[in-house]
Amino acid sequence: MNRINFFRIFAMIAFIALAGFSCFWTAESLFIWQPSITIYGAWLIAIVFFMVASICFGKLLKSLDKNEDFYGKLFGRTGALLLSLVGLMVFWLVVSLPTNTHTLLYRASIKNVITADLNRTQGYLQGLKGNNVAIKEIDQKYKSKNEAVDALIIRLFAEIDHPGYEGIGHRFEKILMELDRVLTVDTNSPVKINRVENVGKSKTQWLAAIKYYQQQAYEQLKLYRASCDKEINEIKNTMESKALDNLIKNNKIALSDINKMTTVNNDVIQPAIDDLVNSYAFIKANAQYINFKEGDKDRYIREGAMPEAKEMLSVPDVWKDYLTTEKYNGHGFVWWVLIALLVDLAGFIFYNISFNSKNNNALA
Helix, strand or coil: CCHHHHHHHHHHHHHHHHHHHHHHHHHHHHHHHCHHHHHHHHHHHHHHHHHHHHHHHHHHHHHHCCCCCCCCCCCHHHHHHHHHHHHHHHHHHHHHHHHHHHHHHHHHHHHHHHHHHHHHHHHHHHHHHCCCHHHHHHHHHHHHHHHHHHHHHHHHHHHCCCCCCCCCCHHHHHHHHHHHHHHCCCCCCCCCCCCCCCCCCCHHHHHHHHHHHHHHHHHHHHHHHHHHHHHHHHHHHHHCCHHHHHHHHHHHHHHHHHHHCCCCCHHHHHHHHHHHHHHHHHHHHCHHHCCCCCCHHHHHHCCCCCCHHHHCCCHHHHHHHHHHCCCCCCCCHHHHHHHHHHHHHHHHHHHHHHHCHHHHHHHC
16 A cells, blocks of 8 residues: 555545544534434534535635636636635534534533532422421511501500690601501502591590501501411412422432433433423512522523523523623633534544645655
8 A cells, every 4th residue: 555545545534533523513513402403404414514614624725825726717716715715614613613512512511500400490499398488578577567557556645645745736647657658568559547637635536536547557457467368378379289399309300310311311301401491480480489599580580591401402502601601611611612623623634635636646
């Protein structure tokens, strides 16, 4: 076997191996991102795009070689340079390189990402299951309002005996206005205690007016207590709901399956993502009953909130998050870009060596 044949065979084997890796990464990324194209369609696109990118790379090198003769050719040297450059950018920089990086990042990080999300989400679901915090907060709000009302009623009784300001006057009205404010639950529907037009001039008449105000205040408190009880019952219904029980059970199963996963298995990951999507929706609907840790509230209730693992399925979203946020810090993103870049460039170089007759002649 002469030297040219050896180098051509080596270059072709290297090209096929590198192209195989690149096409596998591209196809897997496309299928994860858009499963509707099917795995066969994803492989077809990956192979065609890599071959076109390889051809464009070879044509680009040829157009940069001043010894190449482009006279009489359809596009000429400048046209060939521009076409090959555009083709390389579209088929490689826009598709192949981003998808390859996406696959490498996904396979390296998805297990940790989905495990962390399942543990965090399961914690909030369990918190809802045994949620006494929200109920205690509601009871405390009622207790505080009740105590404030009682204190103002005492002030009303004390005011009629205030030295120098006996009876019901302008100071008394200020206390009533404060009572209106304390009894108000919804500022759009403020409470207004009905005033006695003629409070009289005797202590007996003043006490009768105060008892009338007291009666109204406690009626308003009863209405507030009823609304508190209704909210508490809603919380209890949520805690005892079959939907919550199913979510907790499904997330527990998903977490167990993910922990058992030794290699990336999308048949295990996808059901876990579906469970997380359902859990996110439930948490968002009941967010008022949850004490979120710092930074977690926006994760669950923002517009379009979705599990981080689901966001990782989308190639554009992964790159957008990498370029605009710090979300993928510590995930080795730059390292995966470098690996994808070097594998593709090496594949292009070996393609050019294998199929460029000028290179083969130089080796002879």
